[in-house]
Amino acid sequence: MKDIVALCKRRGFIFGASDIYGGINGFWDYGPLGVELKNNLRDLWWKSMVLCPPIGPDGEPVEIVGLDSAIIQNPKVWVASGHVGGFADPMVDCKETKKRYREDHIDVLVPNDGNGAWLAVPQSDEDDITPSRIKKFGKGKTEGDYTRKALNSIPFADYGKILGPDAKEIGTLTEPKAFNLLFETKIGAVASDDNIAYLRGETAQGIFINFKNVVDSSRVKVPFGIAQVGKAFRNEVNPRNFVFRSREFEQMEMEFFCHPKDAQMWFDFWKAERQKFWQQIGLSGDNILMREHGQDELVFYSKGTFDIEYKFPFTAPGFGELEGIAYRTDYDLTQHQTHSKQKLDYFDPVTNERFMPHVIEPAAGLTRGVLALLCEAYTVDPSRPSGVYLNFHPSVAPKKAAILPLTAKDQHPVLATKLYMELRDEFVVDLDIKQNIGKRYARQDEIGTPYCFTIDDQTVADGTVTVRERNTMKQERIPMDSVASYLRERMKRA
């Protein structure tokens, strides 16, 4: 992973933000090649969702429209969505063991006779810690001698009697601290608590609050989707693992609105479609999998969630989330209807039926996708001069090809420039004239350029160029005037 981070910096994919000021934790800048890679992924997603959506189960193209909502909305949006309040889980620390617990995950066993330690134990005690704690610290008591209470129902004044879940001494738990993961800001030049607003924690809410606008203005009919790509912000307690968990990141989300009776069908449809998407741009084989959330993992309103996960170097042999596909029921629209007091249900003019649409949400991390593409592409190969190359699928590669005159004299640069001028309108291509050919191949390998076209004396004689393929380093000659169609054919998704 260290090597990938170093390559990203050296070749201009991703830099630590505010580098020259010593950096800032949890933020990253995308360099010249990184922004191309990120834009390519974004554009492919947008095309697969909005411009050319898949064919649905009924054989008709699915209907999806785009949206670009504001990052800052009325703060009530985040109250309705549950991010303000529910998003702020109070935590308690143990001063002795340095462990941290969610307050609402801890129960306390209060002795009925008032004597001895109050035992704090995990609420869902899968490892059967409770009996052993009672045996060790209960001085002969049994579980029946205690009354189980939730930690958050106990006043802080009584914390001195509590023995932490992993502690040996009583009174080591700190007062619960709230963690609000939403970024706060103030609207207007004069700061006061009356004008607090939030940077969005997800792009999805911008879609839900515009559901009615879109229905009323764009002739869409349920089932249909609204898609959005954009920045989101979360005050992560601990940003880690390069861009995987950062405080400012980018999402690609689509909310698909359908009749409740069809929801399961669409859920299955999108699960399959989304997996296909990642496979087509180069994430394949054993590095990607689909994982269903367990009941304990599900948010209370979801009737099912699947994660598409990637085996990142820092999660291996485990996997890390790349995209979540969630059946969110009618929770979000209902919440916004309640809080905004606006009717958000849908009237179907064909069936004369009025209902609240259910939502299937494929929500992908764009910046996580970029990281997965980089990790997938990073290939060590001691047999080549660069020692490493990026095995990008041509459709996501920041540079599609390099035009290289074999030498910097005679007709080589002239013909190379001519070819470059022909291609640059359609493809992102590099023209590199300086230095020996091996160095230039090595450089293109490191940034993942799939093809190099080399002009030599034979080009002058018969108009053919050498194509050098990145992964195999094999070469073949093709006519110079067929280079554009050669590239065009290979840009298609697998």
Added chain:
RNA sequence: GCGGGUGUAGCUUAGUGGUAAAGCAUCAGCCUUCCAAGCUGACUAUGAGGGUUCGAUUCCCUUCACCCGCUCCA
């Protein structure tokens, strides 16, 4: 947020209480008919702030960033 570790050039590493060294990369030039070759030259560093000291990259403190573990991840 807690505990442990790390911080010298773009990268990899030397080194010292007294002028900070090298390889690779990058750039310029020469040379070169296919994989970082060769020759010449150029650029670039002690993360930041403070303290001790005649003098600190070296010792001390603070801070920032990164790495590992814990915690967290709607």
